[in-house]
Amino acid sequence: MTVLIRILKFTRSLAPYYLGIMLAAAVVTAAGLAVPFITGAATDVISDAIGNAAGSAAGNGAPPSEVSATIGSVILLAVALLAVSLIEAGVGNIGGYLGDVMSAKMRTILSTRYFEQLLSLPQRYYDNELTGTIVARLNRSISEVTNFMKSFSNMFVTLILTTVAVLAISAWYYWPLAVLLAIAYPVYLWLTALTSRKWQRLEGDKNEHVDVASGRFAEVVGQMRVVKSFVSERRELKAFSSRFRSTESLTAEQSKHWHRMDALRQGVLHVIFFGLYTIIFVRTVLGFFSLGEMVMLVQLMSMARQPVTSLSWVVDTAQRAIAGSKSYFEVMDLDPAQVDGGGSRPAPDRGAASEPGAVPESRIASDEPDVPVPAISFRGVHFGYDDDADVLTDVTFDVAxxxxxxxxxxxxxxxxxxxxxxMGLYGVREGSISVSNSGxxxxxxxxxxxxxxxxxxxxxxxxxxxxxxxxxxxxxxxxxxxxxxxxxxxxxxxxxxxxxxxxxxxxxxxxxxxxxxxxxxxxxxxxxxxxxxxxxxxxxxxxxxxxxxxxxxxxxxxxxxxxxxxxxxxxxxxxxxxxxxxxxxxxxxxxxxxxxxxxxxxxxxxxxxxxxxxxxxxxxxxxxxx
The missing domain is CATH 3.40.50.300 (P-loop containing nucleotide triphosphate hydrolases)
Incomplete structure (x- = not known):
């Protein structure tokens, strides 16, 4: 949830698209919920007509007026089904369009902010990172995040509305149905949460192997002449394939864990829905539900199953987004000052003019000879990389x-x-550097x-x-x-x-x-x-x-x-x-x-x-x- 909130904060400018997608999803869900009621009503009309026709079989049959009325009712119900189907198709595609545009805009926002952050990071960061790894994070992380947000925004409203509507309707017809459904949802979520922890850890390990392999891949492609000159193709290929073979074993362990838990979840779900269907069928036989009501409730139960099973897919996508966005946000959370390690950068000379045409303070009302201000001045500069020993020690000189x-x-x-x-690419450990008129x-x-x-x-x-x-x-x-x-x-x-x-x-x-x-x-x-x-x-x-x-x-x-x-x-x-x-x-x-x-x-x-x-x-x- 924390990751989702961060993504929403990063992309708050896309709020109109989120709302549009959710509104379209609400209309599509409402249209879908209307289908069981229309089908149930049509079932009751046809069932009554068949019953009336059987009752009058000994006579001359049902009056023409009743037959015409029945046909008219059935046609109207068929038209209603057509209408809701057209609404589902039309509004659903509008939501799909908004989702595609939102996804593209999100990719632009996340990619641009990532690149902006990379440009702000000091040279020390790039001394310790592979270029290919940085690029791999961009491609993988943002793809997984945008895919999740697109599917989540499309499915969130559908899942919520369908769940609430089915629970309410089930409770209206027979409260034990709602109770069983109310048990199914939290149990499934709990089992999914248990699955998620280990899955995310393994996904993070896989991502690390892929990032390292991708980083080396970019290096090799960029230095292909060197690789070929030293006949290192097979060695590079072996190291590259070794990384991906490691992902195979991790994927096998990950998949085994996922499907074992999924079998448990599905088994629990099937048992609960067995109870639901049994209640509906028995109460129909006992006369508490009409045939049309039975058809409507069976369809509603099918719709109730969809949010639960869809939840599995949403969770899977969310896990990939969380695991993928971890490396993205690790970069975004870097403080350039901390990465840099401190140290002073070149500054304007104190005696230099700060604006074109300005007179240096040290030259105002002074009887001293007009000694030019050094263009560049190093004073007692010490510098070393990271925690290594000094590369430069007590360097002092001026350049006129x-x-x-x-x-x-x-x-x-x-x-x-x-x-x-x-050029200020690194900060000095001790000492100072001044540059005249440097800004x-x-x-x-x-x-x-x-x-x-x-x-x-x-x-x-x-x-x-x-x-x-x-x-x-x-x-x-x-x-x-x-x-x-x-x-x-x-x-x-x-x-x-x-x-x-x-x-x-x-x-x-x-x-x-x-x-x-x-x-x-x-x-x-x-x-x-x-x-x-x-x-x-x-x-x-x-x-x-x-x-x-x-x-x-x-x-x-x-x-x-x-x-x-x-x-x-x-x-x-x-x-x-x-x-x-x-x-x-x-x-x-x-x-x-x-x-x-x-x-x-x-x-x-x-x-x-x-x-x-x-x-x-x-x-x-x-x-x-x-």
Missing amino acids: PGERVAFVGESGGGKTTLTNLL SDLEMLRRNIGVVFQEPALFSGTIAENIAYGRPEATRAEIEQAAERAAVDVFVQKFERGYDTLIGERGVKLSGGQKQRIAVARAMLKDAPILVLDEATSALDTKSERLVQAGLEDLMGGRTTLIIAHRLSTIAEVDRIVTLRDGRIDEIGPPAELAVSGGIYAELLALQSSSAKSDRKRLRELDVVG
């Missing part, structure tokens, strides 16, 4: 407006983590940062759509201009549809270099004041790198730029280098100064001209190529 700073260090030394912290929230901060990731992250769609991802309102001319600066036009010209070429999921139809050039063009079009280049040219060949590097030089002009260095050629052109060793800053200085300091950068310069295997290995450890 328009300055180009490169980060160099061993692979896994925290270079990319620095940029993740700058009052993370959204404004991220609008001011353009990023080219180490792995170009593209979406299915066209080349133009991917370039304009950060500025969807950009004109076609602006898109093509950015593409030309990033040397995208060089290969786009070879495509029949040009910038309207579909590139497939994650840009699968393009080469690594082509994807990276599109990622560079995307950052160029965004035109943000802060630029982060996370090994932006690492996937390019020498020719492509020269083309893109020219565009990047143009893009970096007048911007604050952070570069995670991969090629020494890009390091030599920066204003300063920050070297990292074991998550700590080792050195900070201009390339020329660090070249003779004996630190990591000096080591790189010494190693790049060496052809020794040990030296080339050391270069790779430092995450740099010569």
Whole structure:
């Protein structure tokens, strides 16, 4: 019931549809209840006519007027049956239409709210979840919830009205009938509740196996080249099928339990209805019920059986919805702040102007020299993932407006983590990060940062759509201009549809270099004041790198730029280098100064001209190529 209430709260905007469906169900139920009375009346009319005809068999038969009246009555009753049948069909289909529309709207509401919640969750959540599992929850949970609500809204009124009407009518004709029915309903519900507990637990176990299998399935499909390259098809298939085989044993146990209990429920129900039919038949023989009343009561008992047996199906659907919605609401109940684990995010510099054209407080009425406010400032930053040890320890440095700073260090030394912290993807454990004119929230901060990731992250769609991802309102001319600066036009010209070429999921139809050039063009079009280049040219060949590097030089002009260095050629052109060793800053200085300091950068310069295997290995450890 709690789950049902939560779903209704989530979808309160669908109240008119719920009411419409229930109203249609009430009309259909009323029409259905009229059928036994019409059939019973017709039975009595025909029975009386047959009796009268038998009584006058010795004479000339029944008078024509009586025969005509009987035929007229029977035809009217037949017309009444036709009318209620047409009402059932017409109103029933209206209810079905409302149910279909309601179900579609509910899917939209639940899916949209789920996606909205996922978008609000911090990066830490996605570090610990499989993409396929997240998608599987959406598909399974929402399908089961919408199916239940559609059937429940259609059947709830029917079950209630039919039950109440049959009980009242039975009590009117003979109270023991109502008593037996009143016993049948709670006994059946009680047995169903006993069945439900174990069933839900097993359904939850099945869902867990399916979600894990679906998550791995999505991973394998997305990394099919890797799977085939390492000849891992059979291993992946074995693990996948193992999960589903586990659901087979769980389903067998679940079904055995369900059908054993269902046999008990059905047995109890049959015994009770045996008593009901026996009472009706005996009282008819004794003359307490007419033949028509007997027919009417027998039909009513059949209608009384339907809500009880339908209850089994409703409970089954409800159990699936409850088990399925559990994982849905687990996600919806997540508090982004708790998932994030706390920690401060980048904030505007205290001395920076908060509005365009405003004068920083520290510059007002001051006799101090006009020292520029740092564009980016890290102060005593400590950071680690979850409960692991610190990845970064006491990191402190400033980046001046328009300055180009490169980060160099061993692979896994925290270079990319620095940029993740700058964009507020994680909170720091200690210390602070300030960004001049970053705005009052993370959204404004991220609008001011353009990023080219180490792995170009593209979406299915066209080349133009991917370039304009950060500025969807950009004109076609602006898109093509950015593409030309990033040397995208060089290969786009070879495509029949040009910038309207579909590139497939994650840009699968393009080469690594082509994807990276599109990622560079995307950052160029965004035109943000802060630029982060996370090994932006690492996937390019020498020719492509020269083309893109020219565009990047143009893009970096007048911007604050952070570069995670991969090629020494890009390091030599920066204003300063920050070297990292074991998550700590080792050195900070201009390339020329660090070249003779004996630190990591000096080591790189010494190693790049060496052809020794040990030296080339050391270069790779430092995450740099010569």
